[in-house]
Amino acid sequence: MYFFAFILKNLLRRPIRTALTVLGLAVAVGSMVALLGVADNVQRSVESAFDTRRVDLIVMQKNKPLGLDSDFGEFFTDEARKLPEVERLSEGVVSNATAKHNEGVMFLVQGWKPDNFGFEDMEVLNGRLLKAGDTYKVMIGKTLASNLNRKVGDTITFTADPDHPYEVIAVFKSRVVFEDGGAIVSFPDGQALTGKKVTGFSIRVKREGGDGAAQIDAVKAKIAALRDPKDKSVQLDAQSPETYVESVSQLKLIKAVSWIVSVIAFVIGVITMVNTMAMSVMERTHEIGILRAVGWPRRRVMSMILGEAVLLALAAALVGAVVAAGGLYALTRSPKVNGFIEPGLSPWVVALGTAITVLIGVAGGAYPAYRAARLLPTEALRHD
Amino acid sequence: MTDGPADHLLFADNVVKTYPDGAVHALNGVTLGVRPAQYVAITGPSGCGKSTLLNMLGVLDRPDGGEVYFRGAPLSQRRDLDHFRAREIGFVFQSFYLIPTLTARENVQVPMFEGPKRTPRARAQKADELLELVGMAKRANHRPTKLSVGERQRVALARALANDPQLLLADEPTGNLDSENANKVLDLFTQLQKDRNLALVVVTHSDEVAQRANRVVKMRDGKIVSDSAAARGAQQ
Numbered sequence: 001m002y003f004f005a006f007i008l009k010n011l012l013r014r015p016i017r018t019a020l021t022v023l024g025l026a027v028a029v030g031s032m033v034a035l036l037g038v039a040d041n042v043q044r045s046v047e048s049a050f051d052t053r054r055v056d057l058i059v060m061q062k063n064k065p066l067g068l069d070s071d072f073g074e075f076f077t078d079e080a081r082k083l084p085e086v087e088r089l090s091e092g093v094v095s096n097a098t099a100k101h102n103e104g105v106m107f108l109v110q111g112w113k114p115d116n117f118g119f120e121d122m123e124v125l126n127g128r129l130l131k132a133g134d135t136y137k138v139m140i141g142k143t144l145a146s147n148l149n150r151k152v153g154d155t156i157t158f159t160a161d162p163d164h165p166y167e168v169i170a171v172f173k174s175r176v177v178f179e180d181g182g183a184i185v186s187f188p189d190g191q192a193l194t195g196k197k198v199t200g201f202s203i204r205v206k207r208e209g210g211d212g213a214a215q216i217d218a219v220k221a222k223i224a225a226l227r228d229p230k231d232k233s234v235q236l237d238a239q240s241p242e243t244y245v246e247s248v249s250q251l252k253l254i255k256a257v258s259w260i261v262s263v264i265a266f267v268i269g270v271i272t273m274v275n276t277m278a279m280s281v282m283e284r285t286h287e288i289g290i291l292r293a294v295g296w297p298r299r300r301v302m303s304m305i306l307g308e309a310v311l312l313a314l315a316a317a318l319v320g321a322v323v324a325a326g327g328l329y330a331l332t333r334s335p336k337v338n339g340f341i342e343p344g345l346s347p348w349v350v351a352l353g354t355a356i357t358v359l360i361g362v363a364g365g366a367y368p369a370y371r372a373a374r375l376l377p378t379e380a381l382r383h384d
Numbered sequence: 385m386t387d388g389p390a391d392h393l394l395f396a397d398n399v400v401k402t403y404p405d406g407a408v409h410a411l412n413g414v415t416l417g418v419r420p421a422q423y424v425a426i427t428g429p430s431g432c433g434k435s436t437l438l439n440m441l442g443v444l445d446r447p448d449g450g451e452v453y454f455r456g457a458p459l460s461q462r463r464d465l466d467h468f469r470a471r472e473i474g475f476v477f478q479s480f481y482l483i484p485t486l487t488a489r490e491n492v493q494v495p496m497f498e499g500p501k502r503t504p505r506a507r508a509q510k511a512d513e514l515l516e517l518v519g520m521a522k523r524a525n526h527r528p529t530k531l532s533v534g535e536r537q538r539v540a541l542a543r544a545l546a547n548d549p550q551l552l553l554a555d556e557p558t559g560n561l562d563s564e565n566a567n568k569v570l571d572l573f574t575q576l577q578k579d580r581n582l583a584l585v586v587v588t589h590s591d592e593v594a595q596r597a598n599r600v601v602k603m604r605d606g607k608i609v610s611d612s613a614a615a616r617g618a619q620q
């Protein structure tokens with residue numbers, strides 16, 4: 001017999017208790033993993049999109065933590081275009097929007113010029129791309145199409161401009177999940193709908209054979225120094241896509257919530273584990289006494305109890321990952337949130353969840369294991 | 385023949401034990417030597433300290449005074465008493481204490497985790513040999529609940545022999561058994577003493593058990609009041 005087999009049999013002795021403990025831990029860990037997964041998915045999809053679009057810098061108004069609040073004059077884009085290091089620049093306006101026929105669905109509307117980087121890796125499922133001169137035309141992501149129940153040829157009337165119905169000219173699929181849940185109009189239409197001049201722009205620098213790091217730094221500094229003669233208070237901030245994604249406050253919020261939930265899940269998990277293992281140790285007082293009597297050192301008794309706790313935790317991590325994947329899938333079917341999240345768990349998130357669960361096992365098993373190891377064989381065997 | 389610790393397998397020298405909550409001395413200066421392959425029965429009224437003495441001999445607990453020697457070496461000096469118990473001593477208790485989730489074969493292997501290094505396969509093989517020895521080979525795959533009380537005690541005996549100890553300590557091993565099953569266990573004791581040169585110390589209330597032993601030690605109030613070896617000891 002292997003020591004491991006012994007540990008496993010101890011857990012299977014009380015199948016219902018073991019199952020309930022695993023389930024309880026799995027729900028706690030599962031919700032934690034699901035939330036960490038949401039944050040991670042958004043971050044990775046945005047990062048990978050900027051990567052394929054070969055965007056080096058994202059420029060927004062400085063000190064506008066909600067990217068959507070950023071708004072500045074075309075002076076900046078004109079000046080930035082003139083910088084010798086800039087190969088290409090594309091600007092946009094962004095805002096939250098709703099459609100008149102279904103105000104329950106909130107989505108992002110963006111105004112893009114035809115040369116926007118975003119058009120390059122976009123997959124048009126149906127219809128055509130926006131071209132110069134299009135007015136009152138809208139392209140919608142596939143998730144928004146299903147949430148608003150609109151297809152090519154239908155119209156959408158934005159709550160912000162009730163007098164002008166927009167014709168749907170395309171349904172597209174993007175690599176960025178919230179673009180799938182959003183709408184794209186021409187830049188001038190976007191300015192009208194959002195009431196903004198420019199929300200932000202992306203820059204691709206000239207590589208000049210190198211990795212472009214020097215050019216990126218130069219552009220960053222030059223953009224930070226730009227001042228609009230019409231409003232000297234406005235400053236811009238150019239960030240790498242990675243830093244930009246990190247700083248998006250919605251993502252920060254999701255991350256904060258997921259870490260709070262993780263802490264709560266951890267505490268609940270540890271309490272559950274302590275309870276289960278302490279009960280199990282108490283029931284086995286005699287048995288542990290005999291193990292000590294036949295020569296098991298405290299160390300081995302401790303490993304046995306900790307081993308049981310960690311095994312329980314690993315089972316919970318497995319079930320929890322399934323719970324999380326299922327939960328995420330269920331979320332992506334809800335129109336309220338599916339414009340912002342996508343299903344699937346990265347191995348990294350599953351590994352993190354498993355590590356935390358194992359930690360729960362060790363933390364929750366430690367005290368019962370210590371108690372078990374402290375049992376004196378004579379005391380344990382005395383009460384017949 | 386001399387009579388010091390060095391001449392015995394196990395030697396308790398003036399052992400004293402007081403429990404914290406009892407003002408009484410559970411053991412009040414007990415000196416007892418056990419020679420290799422000797423079969424000693426310890427008897428006496430309830431509460432006289434028999435189990436306490438057995439616990440001291442098996443280093444399940446430490447004495448408050450005096451010393452216990454194993455092969456002439458004082459055990460109070462040893463720090464690895466778990467290791468010592470695992471390899472040198474086999475225990476049998478009145479209520480078997482088998483592990484309910486494990487089969488007979490697995491129960492016998494429990495002490496082997498602390499014994500000489502063996503592969504899992506070798507452990508199982510060794511367990512089968514021991515079960516054969518106690519006549520339980522056919523029930524190796526049964527869990528304790530599927531065994532009669534007599535069978536359980538024989539499995540517990542096989543477990544006590546797992547690491548081939550030279551000394552077996554038993555506290556009321558037949559206390560829960562009917563006379564037929566008790567006899568089977570006692571026959572095994574006698575056989576083990578002969579075949580394996582095993583020393584046995586058996587605490588018992590039963591005269592029948594005591595009669596089987598080479599030597600009977602009687603206790604009262606934490607002291608030894610008579611010892612059949614003492615009478616013959618002079619001539620030995």
Ligand SMILES: Nc1ncnc2c1ncn2[C@@H]1O[C@H](COP(=O)(O)OP(=O)(O)OP(=O)(O)O)[C@@H](O)[C@H]1O
Binds near residue numbers: 382404433436
């Ligand atoms: N852990 C303990 N704490 C306090 N007192 C104890 C403890 N163990 C034993 N005693 C006391 O020590 C004395 C000797 O007990 P012991 O168990 O050795 O007797 P015994 O001869 O084995 O009795 P029995 O035949 O009933 O098993 C008794 O008075 C008992 O109450």
Ligand SMILES: [Mg+2]
Binds near residue numbers: 434555
């Ligand atoms: Mg007793």
